[in-house]
Amino acid sequence: MRPWIHIIGGGLSGLSLAESLSKYPKFPGPVVISEPKITNLNERTFSFWFTKPEESFLRPQHVSDRWSISGDGFQVKHRGQRFSYGTIMGKTVLSAALKAVEAHPQITIREERVSSMPDADHVFDCRPQGPDTFSLIQSFAGTEIVFHLPHGVESVGLMRSLEATSTGIRFLYLLPLSQRRLLIEHTEFTSVPADLDKLSEMNQVFIEQEFPLGAYEVTRVEAAHIPMGFKKRESAFGIPLGSRAGMARNATGYGYRTIRYTTHRMAQELIEKNEITPYRSPRLVSWADNLFIELIKNRPEAMPAVLAQLARNMGPDNFAAFMTSYSLTDILRVLWTAPMKPFALALFGLYRWI
Numbered sequence: 256m257r258p259w260i261h262i263i264g265g266g267l268s269g270l271s272l273a274e275s276l277s278k279y280p281k282f283p284g285p286v287v288i289s290e291p292k293i294t295n296l297n298e299r300t301f302s303f304w305f306t307k308p309e310e311s312f313l314r315p316q317h318v319s320d321r322w323s324i325s326g327d328g329f330q331v332k333h334r335g336q337r338f339s340y341g342t343i344m345g346k347t348v349l350s351a352a353l354k355a356v357e358a359h360p361q362i363t364i365r366e367e368r369v370s371s372m373p374d375a376d377h378v379f380d381c382r383p384q385g386p387d388t389f390s391l392i393q394s395f396a397g398t399e400i401v402f403h404l405p406h407g408v409e410s411v412g413l414m415r416s417l418e419a420t421s422t423g424i425r426f427l428y429l430l431p432l433s434q435r436r437l438l439i440e441h442t443e444f445t446s447v448p449a450d451l452d453k454l455s456e457m458n459q460v461f462i463e464q465e466f467p468l469g470a471y472e473v474t475r476v477e478a479a480h481i482p483m484g485f486k487k488r489e490s491a492f493g494i495p496l497g498s499r500a501g502m503a504r505n506a507t508g509y510g511y512r513t514i515r516y517t518t519h520r521m522a523q524e525l526i527e528k529n530e531i532t533p534y535r536s537p538r539l540v541s542w543a544d545n546l547f548i549e550l551i552k553n554r555p556e557a558m559p560a561v562l563a564q565l566a567r568n569m570g571p572d573n574f575a576a577f578m579t580s581y582s583l584t585d586i587l588r589v590l591w592t593a594p595m596k597p598f599a600l601a602l603f604g605l606y607r608w609i
């Protein structure tokens with residue numbers, strides 16, 4: 256029977272759409288997911304900001320209301336009131352989605368790679384684009400370690416040791432996943448893909464400097480280049496979904512929250528109206544993100560000071576809202592509190608005056 260929906264890619268967006276659809280008992284026809292390696296999500300952790308009413312939908316497993324940004328000569332510490340920072344393991348997302356999908360008689364997962372347009376009423380394309388199409392690249396390598404005793408790290412180190420490089424900025428991201436587990440990630444926002452092995456070695460050096468040998472074990476590694484905006488859109492088979500559709504925030508690379516909410520909305524629309532409104536990121540958000548990306552590309556050496564000033568001026572909740580693109584009002588507030596000179600000059604392309 257001809258599929259009603261064909262989803263190309265069973266990663267975060269494809270499985271989120273399928274999981275949301277599975278809440279409805281009957282579809283007009285079969286739903287097919289094509290995915291060559293269903294275990295991909297096991298290698299990831301997803302972090303995001305959320306407010307209390309969103310908790311049950313976004314399902315964070317570890318939550319912190321404290322985060323910090325630091326670099327040469329500055330440290331900004333935040334404690335969120337409205338927003339908290341949550342993390343869910345990819346393997347939790349995967350097992351919940353598989354349980355829901357496998358229980359639905361009309362959904363099938365096929366272990367296959369799609370290379371041409373499938374025949375279905377609605378086709379969703381979740382294949383990630385390549386780094387050569389990204390406006391700016393977020394390159395990172397993460398090392399997860401487990402300690403024999405509690406590590407005592409309470410606050411999320413969002414950007415530690417923030418510094419400029421010749422192609423962008425680099426920082427250390429330090430994320431407590433539980434009392435005994437830590438994720439250490441060296442990250443670059445860069446115009447050319449960073450060397451992931453080198454970033455991984457930096458994790459190793461940091462771990463050996465900070466923690467006594469024998470106190471921990473390395474349990475998992477993850478590394479990737481993720482898009483911060485696209486300079487070129489590849490043609491899609493059907494409707495683009497996930498990071499290919501711009502659901503990962505250009506200025507930050509965060510995508511979990513938008514992907515979960517957007518696919519939920521799409522599932523409802525498909526069931527109720529059998530049609531779909533493709534995702535479009537709000538224009539003001541795209542415009543502000545583009546300004547930010549151009550600043551990083553053109554004046555990397557100015558960025559540690561710009562980011563320090565942004566974090567200081569905005570305060571915890573406005574900063575979290577900026578990272579999440581929570582609402583247009585939040586974005587306007589960010590523009591209002593952003594350091595005037597660099598942003599105003601970037602607006603007119605006058606990077607050499609910054």
Ligand SMILES: Cc1cc2nc3c(=O)[nH]c(=O)nc-3n(C[C@H](O)[C@H](O)[C@H](O)COP(=O)(O)OP(=O)(O)OC[C@H]3O[C@@H](n4cnc5c(N)ncnc54)[C@H](O)[C@@H]3O)c2cc1C
Pocket residue numbers: 263264265266267268269289290291292295298299300301302303367368369370381382383477478479480481496497498499503508509510511512514
């Ligand atoms: C390592 C990593 C960590 C991240 N961490 C965070 C985070 O902490 N917070 C956050 O908000 N965002 C994070 N992101 C960004 C974003 O949320 C993720 O990239 C998210 O997985 C995007 O979902 P997606 O469905 O677009 O892509 P994916 O989840 O990558 O899924 C795409 C799927 O398509 C499949 N595929 C590819 N080609 C084909 C083909 N020809 N046929 C069929 N299937 C195909 C792939 O195998 C893959 O499983 C992270 C991204 C990465 C890579």
